Amino acid sequence: MFKMIKKSLKTATVTGQYTSDSDNAPPVQCTAEAKRKAKPFRKSLTIREVDTGSCNACEMEMNALTNAVYDIERFGVHIAASPRHADALVVTGPVTVNMESALKDVFKTTPDPKLVIALGDCAINCGVFRDSYSVTGPVDRHVQVDIRIPGCPPKPTDILNVLAELRRS
Numbered sequence: 001m002f003k004m005i006k007k008s009l010k011t012a013t014v015t016g017q018y019t020s021d022s023d024n025a026p027p028v029q030c031t032a033e034a035k036r037k038a039k040p041f042r043k044s045l046t047i048r049e050v051d052t053g054s055c056n057a058c059e060m061e062m063n064a065l066t067n068a069v070y071d072i073e074r075f076g077v078h079i080a081a082s083p084r085h086a087d088a089l090v091v092t093g094p095v096t097v098n099m100e101s102a103l104k105d106v107f108k109t110t111p112d113p114k115l116v117i118a119l120g121d122c123a124i125n126c127g128v129f130r131d132s133y134s135v136t137g138p139v140d141r142h143v144q145v146d147i148r149i150p151g152c153p154p155k156p157t158d159i160l161n162v163l164a165e166l167r168r169s
């Protein structure tokens with residue numbers, strides 16, 4: 001116990017000391033219209049995650065944003081348990097047959113103005129699941145998408161950079 005406390009006291013702050021390799025990241029599609037829509041959420045943005053059929057790797061990267069290293073809450077970004085409390089939807093995975101109506105319901109339930117972020121190649125263009133019998137298409141086939149973050153999966157730093165850009169807009 002004392003060993004742990006001693007180690008904690010000796011360890012410097014690790015929050016935000018992640019390595020950023022955004023130079024190598026694929027380009028993010030964040031339109032001027034999306035930036036305009038994001039203006040009311042500069043200081044506080046509540047996100048609802050929607051998994052429409054992903055392999056869960058995109059979620060794991062998204063969830064990593066809440067750990068002690070990335071600590072997304074310090075930027076005023078929160079994860080909500082209900083779409084009724086959300087300002088933005090982060091959708092991962094291709095839209096499967098079973099999740100199509102659920103995605104449309106979540107979209108309708110989220111109050112306006114809202115942002116829709118397609119996270120990962122699968123959400124943008126079905127990725128490795130393209131042409132699967134159970135996939136009905138990418139996210140923008142069913143609901144309007146404002147921001148696209150490519151990658152398989154996108155790195156937490158890529159997601160953080162996009163959210164930082166929205167805050168600056």
Ligand code: SF4
Nearest residue numbers: 054055057120122152
């Ligand atoms: S983009 Fe890659 S990591 Fe994300 S859901 Fe698709 S296969 Fe999985």
